[in-house]
Amino acid sequence: MKKASTAVFALSVLAISVAAQAEPTSQEFVPTTLATSNLQGEAKGFLEDSKLTGSTKNWYANELLRRGGEFTRKENGVVVDSDPRRINWVQGTIVDYSSGFTQGTVGFATQMAVYNAVALDRDKDDLMGGANRTLTENNGDPVGQWSKMGLANIKARVSNTTLTAGRQSMNTPVLAYIGNRALPSSFEGVSILSEEFNNISIQAGSFDRVSPRTEQSLTKFRSEYTNNTATADRVDMAGVDYKPFKSLTTSFYASNVEDFWHQYYFAFTHELGDPDVLGLSTNLNYYKTKDSGQKKMGEIDNDTYSLSLTATHKAHSFSVAYQEVEGDTYFDYVHDTNAIFLANSLLSDFNGPNEKSVQLSYLLNMADYGVPGLKFNIYQARGFDIDGTHYKGTAYDVSRMDGETHYEYGVGSSYTLQSGPLKASTMRATYTTHRASANQADGSINEFRLVTTIPFNIM
Structure with missing residues (x-):
């Protein structure tokens, strides 16, 4: 930990000293005032501003477990096949209708989006049960094609x-919705978004169901890392984004x-310098998680944070990130969401x-070399000092984790x-490799993904 913290500090000092010589990003204070525009006052009408758009995503993933790991497929509760390889190939299509807002002091609008998935690989021995990648039923049989109403809401605006x-x-x-499969997740409930000020936005919401990425029905909320079957009937949230x-x-x-x-979550992002010479972006994310109510997930007292520094010079960006979990449980979040805004959440969450x-x-x-739209990336991450031996509950399977380590790299x-x-x-x-010690939960795996997304406008 000491060496990692020293490396982060050294990079920060170096980048700041060089960035100080560049044309700096403005550090000007932004006074809070009422927004200069009134969105409802500019409403064009329910039909006049209607849009019918969509997208189709071809999603392919090929996984290979290493070091003796195998995927299994069951029929009638009995394992009938095992293989270190699992392949999923799905075409997901979204057709989204969004009306405009009616005119007047209070405007009304609606949004409806139909989600459709087609399983392009229907070999049960490839899918190995599908997990949350391909929808399967009965004894691992793929559902060849299925649809659902992914979004369906009404809006009122003042x-x-x-x-x-x-x-x-x-x-x-x-x-947060998660969109790393052929179709994204969504939520059933009520929310409000207020942007009445020029540099402050306020959000709040209450939700009682999630529409999972690879399921047709709505479900109750559950934990991403739970070792039990506990579910939650409601998630309430509120937050503020402020640009001082x-x-x-x-x-x-x-x-x-x-x-x-x-x-509870706190974060800041600070920009310094000029990317044409050297720009520095600093990002801190911090979560505090504490058990509540009936404590269905047991005793939780968890502080998790990440700090990342990114130095950019024209076409090149180099980042270093440090992340730490302080607590005897995983840093946990709601399943079928992407509510983990941490720097080292990759194939593994390092949590x-x-x-x-x-x-x-x-x-x-x-783009700087004449090919706009083309990007390449490479990364390596290492996790260490994983220790769950002090955990006394049953909601998480961590008690055997004693000094576990793992690493991941991807291109x-x-x-x-x-x-x-x-x-x-x-x-x-993308091609990702992950290797883990005996009791680290993510195991050893190679994965190749190829994802093509095509947006389209109908009207």
Whole structure:
């Protein structure tokens, strides 16, 4: 930990000293005033501003367990097949209708999005049960094609404040949709977003169900890392994003997962210098999680944080990140969400009890070399000092973790079309390797993913 902290500090000092010689990012204070625009006052009408859009995503993943690991497939509760390889290939399509807001002091609008998935690989021995990648039923048989209403809500807006009721998408540090499969998750409930000020936005919401990535029905909330079957009926959240300086953005959020935990989040991002010479971005994320209510997940007292520093010179960005969990449980979050805004959340979340981790990464943006839209990245992360031996509960399977370690490295490339009828279409290929000690939960695995996303406009 001492060496990692020293490395982060040294990079920070070096980057600041060089950035100070560049044309600096403005550090000007931003006074809080009422927003200069009134979104509802600019409403064009329910039909007049309607849009029918969509996207289709071709999602392929090929996993290979190493060091003796195997995926298994069961029929009638009995293992009938095992193999170190698992392949999933799914086409996910979204058709989204969004109306405009009606005119007047109070405007009303609606949004409806149909999600459809087609299993392109239907070999049971490839899918190995599908996990949360391909929807399966009975004895691991794939559902060849299925659809659901992914979004369905009504909205009411006054000035720059919008109330949304129904199935919707959220993206906050304590409750966020996750889109790393063919289709994303969404949430059933009520939320409000207020942007009445120029540099402050306020969000709040209450949700009673999640629509999972690879399921047709709504489900109750559960923990991502639980070792039990506990579920929660409600998630309440609220938060503020505040930009006090042109170079500084801060966030504070709080949530309550009913009878699981209270969770609090604080973050800031600061920009310094000039990326054409040398720019430095500093990002801190901190979560405090404490058990609450009936304590269905047992005793939890967890502090988790990450600090990342990114130095950018034209096409090149180099980052170093340090992350630490202080507590005898995992840093946990709600399943089928992406509510883990931490620097070292990769294929592995690097969130074991008392875990420390360091990541180094490099990004090359080929726009500076005449190929806009093409990017390459490479990273390596290492986790160490994982210790769950002091955990006394039963909700998490961590008691055998004593000095566990693991590492992960990945390479990736993405390309986004800049023009033409397929403009904004993206293709991304990634290859990831993860290796773990005996009792680290993520195991040893290689994974290749190829994901192509094509947006389209219907009207």
